[in-house]
Amino acid sequence: KATVSVLYCRNKMLRNRLTKQPQQPLVEEQDDGSDEGEALLGERREKAPGGKNNLVAKAGRLFMDLLYAITDIIPGINLVGDVPVPERLWAFKAYVSQAYTVDNDDHFELLKSLWQVCADSKGEDYGDLTRECVVSETWKKFGFQGTDPGTDFRGGGVFSLKNLIFFANYDPELFARLLSQPSSLHSIPFAIAGINITMMLLHLLQFVTAKTCFSTAHNNSSTTKLAKKHILNYMLDESADASTDEEIQEACARVFNKVYAGTFKILFVQWEAEPSPNIMQFNSVLLKTKSILEDKLRSANTLQQFTEGV
Numbered sequence: 001k002a003t004v005s006v007l008y009c010r011n012k013m014l015r016n017r018l019t020k021q022p023q024q025p026l027v028e029e030q031d032d033g034s035d036e037g038e039a040l041l042g043e044r045r046e047k048a049p050g051g052k053n054n055l056v057a058k059a060g061r062l063f064m065d066l067l068y069a070i071t072d073i074i075p076g077i078n079l080v081g082d083v084p085v086p087e088r089l090w091a092f093k094a095y096v097s098q099a100y101t102v103d104n105d106d107h108f109e110l111l112k113s114l115w116q117v118c119a120d121s122k123g124e125d126y127g128d129l130t131r132e133c134v135v136s137e138t139w140k141k142f143g144f145q146g147t148d149p150g151t152d153f154r155g156g157g158v159f160s161l162k163n164l165i166f167f168a169n170y171d172p173e174l175f176a177r178l179l180s181q182p183s184s185l186h187s188i189p190f191a192i193a194g195i196n197i198t199m200m201l202l203h204l205l206q207f208v209t210a211k212t213c214f215s216t217a218h219n220n221s222s223t224t225k226l227a228k229k230h231i232l233n234y235m236l237d238e239s240a241d242a243s244t245d246e247e248i249q250e251a252c253a254r255v256f257n258k259v260y261a262g263t264f265k266i267l268f269v270q271w272e273a274e275p276s277p278n279i280m281q282f283n284s285v286l287l288k289t290k291s292i293l294e295d296k297l298r299s300a301n302t303l304q305q306f307t308e309g310v
Contacts, residue, residue, distance in 0.1 A: 083228050089235055091249055092253070100150060101150075110158065117168045118179060121175060143190030145189070153195065170261050177268075185279045188267070200263070200290055204227060227297035234306075263293050270285050
């Protein structure tokens with residue numbers, strides 16, 4: 001480990017010498033309007049469309065990708081540490097950590113939106129959702145575990161509720177197929193699957209620390225780290241022109257939602273591929289989905305490449 005640590009430090013020092021930047025992920029504004037800074041672990045992308053600085057940043061990312069590849073080839077060796085969340089994205093990390101509460105008017109409006117989009121997809125009239133009847137057997141028809149959706153949202157928070165609504169509108173065909181399945185041990189529970197996907201991606205990004213089947217123990221491989229790095233880079237690219245925390249949050253949410261939708265597609269394909277799928281196999285199918293997702297993320301340098309690959 002000492003040898004590996006020294007090797008990593010030397011590589012980092014070499015990169016700092018090549019870029020002639022201090023050993024910290026800072027970006028300073030230059031007089032010519034260009035961005036110049038250390039691309040620590042490939043986490044910061046240059047805004048400039050070309051030029052020397054942009055080439056240096058790309059070279060830095062390729063260098064780190066090479067280290068990840070070596071890590072995969074040689075078992076037991078890890079030339080790079082964990083991929084830190086860039087400071088620019090801290091606002092989004094806080095945004096996704098918001099707990100769900102039915103007493104919050106905004107949260108309840110979101111819940112009403114989910115209720116309505118599910119009812120419309122099933123072609124049923126379940127009436128309007130009110131606070132007095134928020135606990136209902138109907139939620140089970142939408143893939144929740146019980147009659148109170150708030151119980152299931154304790155894991156993913158209000159962000160997981162937003163993800164469900166996004167997916168229902170983003171891919172209405174697959175959404176309808178999921179909801180049209182008869183409620184049985186052999187069908188995918190839409191809401192539970194979606195909330196678990198949210199949790200899986202948040203764990204991949206290490207935005208949450210709760211102990212689940214997606215906890216840190218599953219996030220130490222170089223493939224997982226590279227998948228995380230690529231998602232963070234997608235977010236940095238998408239939020240490049242954002243100037244406020246709210247704009248950064250919205251840009252990052254757009255990226256997260258696209259990755260989320262792609263993950264749902266992978267999960268559905270994996271579930272259908274099972275000889276005789278049942279709810280008891282859900283966790284194992286979810287972990288297979290995670291593995292496939294990471295491979296696709298690893299090979300996709302841009303968000304567009306990822307969405308086209310799923």
